[in-house]
Amino acid sequence: MEQTRKKTGGRQKGTPNKFTASVRDAVEAAFNAAGGADYLVQQAHENPVAFMTLLGKVLPREITADVRADVAVTQTIDASALSTAALAEIAKLGG
Numbered sequence: 001m002e003q004t005r006k007k008t009g010g011r012q013k014g015t016p017n018k019f020t021a022s023v024r025d026a027v028e029a030a031f032n033a034a035g036g037a038d039y040l041v042q043q044a045h046e047n048p049v050a051f052m053t054l055l056g057k058v059l060p061r062e063i064t065a066d067v068r069a070d071v072a073v074t075q076t077i078d079a080s081a082l083s084t085a086a087l088a089e090i091a092k093l094g095g
Contacts, residue, residue, distance in 0.1 A: 011017075035042070044051040079087060 031039070040051070077090070
């Protein structure tokens with residue numbers, strides 16, 4: 001549906017719903033009351049299937065990263081075990 005006029009009221013984009021925020025706060029309080037991280041460790045041992053299901057729901061499904069690095073690779077070769085032809089080939093490659 002095409003918008004014909006500029007939005008002037010309501011929540012700003014990205015503002016969480018008050019109900020969602022209150023439920024999130026209640027879940028965090030219950031988590032802390034149950035023992036926090038220690039409770040999760042206990043559940044990982046006692047209920048591994050449920051724990052792994054929880055991990056699947058809270059971990060990001062996709063991670064996007066822009067990784068840039070200069071990498072130098074050094075390789076050491078025991079030349080005594082190589083044939084003359086192999087040594088010549090390595091020399092051609094710049095090794």
